[in-house]
Amino acid sequence: MTSVLKTSCDCLLASGLYLGDSSIVGRLQWVPEGRGADAKAVGNTADLDDESGLTSQLSHDQTDTPPPKGAKLSAIVQIDQENFWLASNGSYVGPTAICKEILKVKPSCSLSNPAVEPAPSDFATVLQMLCVLTEECVTPGYSSRKSFFSMEKNKPPCFKVQHRLFEACANRLHRLVGIFLPLQVTVTHAMFHADDLFSYKLWPLTKERHCAELLALKPSHWLCPMPTYDLTNDLLIPSTSHRCLQGAIMEIHFTLSHWSIVTTRCDVYSGLIWLICILVLPVASTAAGMKRKLPLHLDIEEKPAKKGAHA
Template identity: 25%
Template sequence: MGSRSNRPRSDSVSSSHNASPSASPSALTPPGLATTASTSRPLSSSPTPTPAIPPSSVIPPSHPAPSSSADFHSPPSQRKLNGLLASKRTSAADSVADPLLQIRQQLVSDPRAIYLGNEIAITTLVGWVRDGRTDLCVRADDLVSYSEARDAYRKQPDDHLPPVLPESALFSVIAQISNDKFFMQADANYTGGGRFSTHFADTKLTALVEPAESPALTEDFKMVMSNLDTLVKSKRTRSFQTIKGIFDTVHGQRKFRIKHTLFTPRSEVDEDTESLRPAQYTIARWPINPRHPLAVEEHQELIHTHIVNFLPAFDHNGVLIEPTQYERQLSGAIVSLHFTISHWTIAGKSGSDASDTFVLDVEDISVIEPPAATSTGGKKRARQFVENDPFTLHKKRRVDENRNE
């Protein structure tokens, strides 16, 4: 969420909790996003002056940000899990050695994020805090500390510093990026306008998330959806009938949606934010599909006004995925995923219903199993021109005999 100024707030707080998680607030640095002991959370919603390139990992350690473009793609040695994809996940007898289960255990044990595939009392671990017009889902213990600091400041403002909002809680899952409604291409498949007359500057990359094709994790996704349902219910507006942003059903299967904000105004970041990046990660060289003329046109207008928040997605070797490869390497992949959750309300107007909107903002995607190989677009190999039937020898002999007469 980035840093916030120490000014008084009249934030409203809501929570439903009876216990706090075991992790302390100081341990809530997002996976793969810490750069040093004194810096944390450099991604998505509010970019920091020098955004770290998060060396994503299933259990991501803290690493310094790349100092130059030369080491931009260098995967840390800790990210290499030997033999990660060596075996099929078909036998329950092999479940102990199943790499997916090994990764699952690492996520469960990581104090920095709440693993949603567990059967947990989720409302005892988190609550909601108001930040302007948005509600942030935060750790319960952070919420308690913030509430106490806020109350103390209100009673004696001369003796206490203004409270600082807690960081959003980080959640983790293992699941599969769906091929359905995949809009995480570099330009989000933007063709302009749409229902809400949006602009390219407001583009968000989106994708649906579905169960991983692994018997070992079948029950996990059910728990993920159950926990998300519980979180949504804890923040529903009583008189609102519609929920937007978080869920979708495709071919009878219920899935959840993740998002990533693609652009940030330059006025909100330091001038040297892009200075350490290779060219393909800068706004000037950001790839736009030439078949999307409105995206091409609006992209040119953004070059001097915005920077790119490249997607923090990493392949199964721990290398940052280049923007031209988002669809090829993510659509259909089994991944470990980290995200935050926020909420806001939209009043009904012009015949539309009032709605609660929930957004899952991507903090980190790590590919565990790449997508299955696809065909070459249905093209068939051209047949070689031959005069004679190569499979019928007696016909060939007869033709040769006729030629010799």
């Protein structure tokens, strides 16, 4: 396990965008995007070459607008067991105040310290670099929402990332996921047939009654599988995402975006998943609750319990 993490750390460090490297801040800058009224208030306006910088998206509460391309930051983390919503459909069970329809679903999770060397010492730097980066992109007079970082008392510090499950067809043509691994992996919509596990037809749902709501999006939106790869570099099947990811140690690549929300006068930061590579599978936890005691000897002569009796 240690050798796997060490190899991953070395590769990420060589990439120049590893958050465990404290010198990363000097290689990044925020770039305003969009036509928001406060565009000049957000950091440096210089252009960046080859997607080597962070991006900022200004919007009037239009936080569903796909963020522009930005630097693909990386870290080695463990998915928090409790704050896990990376199931294939974000554990959508119906309209809520936060997510009023399945189109708004964004599977997410909190990421914490892997607690396996050499990653633990790097994670403190990861959090520090993210704090520095978010503090460099603020809107004067605006407050900062705490949804990106989680610093709850008596709980390990975490930061949150999410996946955009749906994308309007007009925003992207014929390309679903483009990822660089030790071998080049390119997945296109042409590869996903009607009976494919990644298709609308067979996409796993928390509640089957939402199938019609999901299929209604097919003419206007791409269904985007989360770019997650297992220990053999195979794309993770949607139905296995929960058991393979919750508690797993992984290498994650993500972009960091910023929105200034005019109506609430607050700054919002969002980590959007670009690639996940599982490094260590989660350890199965024992089921909580009462355990049924089993007899050491089964007496076959014992009479069956009377009807209506309770065990």
